Amino acid sequence: MCGIIAYLGQKNGVPIVLKGLKRLEYRGYDSAGIALKQENNLKTIKAKGKIEQLKALINGENSNIVIGHTRWATHGEPNHINAHPHTSEGIAIVHNGIIENHASLRKELEHKYNYKFQSQTDSEVIAHLIDFFYDGDFEDAFRKMLTKIDGAFGIVALHKNHNQMICARKGSPLVLGIGENETFVASDPSPFLDHTKNVVYLDEKQMVIINPDSYQIKDFNGYNLEKEVEKISYGIESIQKQGYKHFMLKEINEQNETIKNCFRGKIKDIEMVSIKKENFQRIVLVACGTSYYAALVGKYIIEKTTHLPVLVEHASEFRYRQPMLYPTDLVVAISQSGETADTLEAIRLAKKIGCSTAGMVNVTGSSIAKECGQGIYLHAGPEIGVASTKAFTSQIIALNMLNLYINKDPYYKMKVIEEIKKLPDQIKSLLENQNIKPIAEKYRNAKYFLFMARDINYPVAMEGALKLKEISYIPAEGYPAGEMKHGPIALIDSEVPSVFIVTKDSIFPKVISNMEEVKSRKGKIICICDEINEEIQRLADDIIVVPQVKWEFTPIVNVIPMQLIAYHIADMNGKNVDQPKNLAKSCTVE
Numbered sequence: 001m002c003g004i005i006a007y008l009g010q011k012n013g014v015p016i017v018l019k020g021l022k023r024l025e026y027r028g029y030d031s032a033g034i035a036l037k038q039e040n041n042l043k044t045i046k047a048k049g050k051i052e053q054l055k056a057l058i059n060g061e062n063s064n065i066v067i068g069h070t071r072w073a074t075h076g077e078p079n080h081i082n083a084h085p086h087t088s089e090g091i092a093i094v095h096n097g098i099i100e101n102h103a104s105l106r107k108e109l110e111h112k113y114n115y116k117f118q119s120q121t122d123s124e125v126i127a128h129l130i131d132f133f134y135d136g137d138f139e140d141a142f143r144k145m146l147t148k149i150d151g152a153f154g155i156v157a158l159h160k161n162h163n164q165m166i167c168a169r170k171g172s173p174l175v176l177g178i179g180e181n182e183t184f185v186a187s188d189p190s191p192f193l194d195h196t197k198n199v200v201y202l203d204e205k206q207m208v209i210i211n212p213d214s215y216q217i218k219d220f221n222g223y224n225l226e227k228e229v230e231k232i233s234y235g236i237e238s239i240q241k242q243g244y245k246h247f248m249l250k251e252i253n254e255q256n257e258t259i260k261n262c263f264r265g266k267i268k269d270i271e272m273v274s275i276k277k278e279n280f281q282r283i284v285l286v287a288c289g290t291s292y293y294a295a296l297v298g299k300y301i302i303e304k305t306t307h308l309p310v311l312v313e314h315a316s317e318f319r320y321r322q323p324m325l326y327p328t329d330l331v332v333a334i335s336q337s338g339e340t341a342d343t344l345e346a347i348r349l350a351k352k353i354g355c356s357t358a359g360m361v362n363v364t365g366s367s368i369a370k371e372c373g374q375g376i377y378l379h380a381g382p383e384i385g386v387a388s389t390k391a392f393t394s395q396i397i398a399l400n401m402l403n404l405y406i407n408k409d410p411y412y413k414m415k416v417i418e419e420i421k422k423l424p425d426q427i428k429s430l431l432e433n434q435n436i437k438p439i440a441e442k443y444r445n446a447k448y449f450l451f452m453a454r455d456i457n458y459p460v461a462m463e464g465a466l467k468l469k470e471i472s473y474i475p476a477e478g479y480p481a482g483e484m485k486h487g488p489i490a491l492i493d494s495e496v497p498s499v500f501i502v503t504k505d506s507i508f509p510k511v512i513s514n515m516e517e518v519k520s521r522k523g524k525i526i527c528i529c530d531e532i533n534e535e536i537q538r539l540a541d542d543i544i545v546v547p548q549v550k551w552e553f554t555p556i557v558n559v560i561p562m563q564l565i566a567y568h569i570a571d572m573n574g575k576n577v578d579q580p581k582n583l584a585k586s587c588t589v590e
């Protein structure tokens with residue numbers, strides 16, 4: 001949800017910031033802008049649309065203090081005026097998050113102090129407040145502004161009279177990149193990764209004053225803080241397409257490796273040492289989007305094999321009702337980005353009630369990882385395609401790891417470990433031997449898709465439908481196969497494809513019966529199965545065979561063909577696969 005990159009150093013920061021914005025486009029891509037300091041002046045350049053549109057307006061500008069922003073609109077439609085940076089007299093700011101009390105602040109600034117607002121955004125108040133408090137001391141004015149605003153923010157500000165950048169974080173991520181005589185600030189490290197791997201993650205309610213030769217981190221009261229410089233473990237290649245047409249395709253194809261990275265080293269130590277597993281009586285999984293479907297898979301695994309009750313909650317719902325939580329609950333946040341606002345707040349709520357908390361997070365040092373303080377990192381590497389793929393399969397591995405941690409049966413544990421080690425090769429062969437493009441071609445113009453499965457693969461059906469609608473905009477629904485007769489069956493006709501997951505297990509015959517029901521209404525059937533038999537051959541119009549794996553891992557092999565169906569249909573239909581309309585990768589607003 002909006003990306004920030006800022007540069008202060010000795011080079012021309014304009015191309016650095018523009019390149020960085022391109023890498024942050026996955027966070028928002030409806031408009032973009034930069035502000036740069038030239039002598040004692042600030043210049044702002046903004047454009048509606050993608051970074052390319054902004055680039056077209058750059059005309060040899062040169063500055064070694066530059067801030068940039070790519071926007072995902074919350075307040076005010078995506079247009080040139082509402083694009084960041086926002087300005088007041090000699091001040092420019094970029095902001096990620098939501099200023100919740102912007103309306104009252106705006107009213108006061110307009111009516112009492114005659115400030116003229118240009119935009120409809122919540123963010124513009126920040127610039128005017130700094131101006132309001134400014135009497136020659138930029139830092140002091142910035143801090144006074146912080147005392148007035150409520151909500152979530154990552155802010156970077158410039159003042160025409162100061163060779164400084166001042167930033168603050170509360171609720172929205174900011175990370176410093178520490179280079180040789182240059183400092184970067186960004187929403188994540190990707191935009192400066194080719195300049196430095198040395199980073200400092202800002203924590204909640206911390207600010208930084210960046211000067212040409214130094215930086216100082218402070219709390220919001222102005223007290224100096226010392227923070228460790230950390231080193232990013234991944235390289236620039238992980239944020240490049242590496243010959244793939246899209247990031248999503250690259251990320252789908254990485255899953256044999258990312259899965260290995262997720263379980264490697266964790267089989268003995270799953271980084272949950274501070275939770276006394278004997279003490280908790282129930283697990284509550286909170287998540288949003290694709291991560292929520294991974295959580296549902298986790299419920300099937302833990303309840304069936306470890307017999308511990310598991311509650312799965314949409315973080316956005318959980319927060320606003322009266323959740324029945326007990327201090328004996330372990331509340332686990334599942335999140336790729338580690339920044340999803342609802343998931344973060346759900347964990348804060350659980351902590352207030354006194355529950356143990358843990359995170360299953362991909363992005364190291366992210367807000368949710370920090371808030372939980374313990375858990376399992378997915379180690380899937382940066383996921384840039386907006387539609388989540390490799391994070392989902394790693395989340396299923398991590399949930400299996402959690403299950404192994406609490407399960408008491410040594411034989412079961414041994415068996416799972418044995419099977420998990422085989423998975424990367426099985427996935428590799430699935431990826432190398434799949435032939436999904438022709439199936440996608442056949443159904444690319446379908447008006448509607450149904451995805452159906454039972455048991456542990458029911459959440460996978462929902463994830464398959466989500467993938468398709470996210471990137472191809474074809475309406476799609478994931479349903480428990482047994483529920484089809486209570487509604488979706490009314491939609492079936494010869495034009496509607498149904499994707500069935502048919503795994504050879506105890507409920508295999510039940511799914512076959514559901515396929516019969518579709519067939520007798522002339523529906524088209526795409527069958528994802530781990531063994532072809534006569535019935536499947538008779539009923540299915542198209543068959544995708546996946547490797548036979550242990551029940552706990554079937555969601556992983558079954559979701560991959562669904563990811564590829566969605567990918568190829570979207571690509572063939574000319575959609576923007578990596579940046580689908582209206583979506584953002586990291587939802588830092590509620």
Ligand code: G6P
Pocket residue numbers: 288289290291334335336337338339340343386387388583584585586587
């Ligand atoms: C957004 C993304 C989804 C993601 C969801 C949850 O909607 O577009 O791909 O599944 O947020 O994100 P998280 O980072 O918490 O897993």
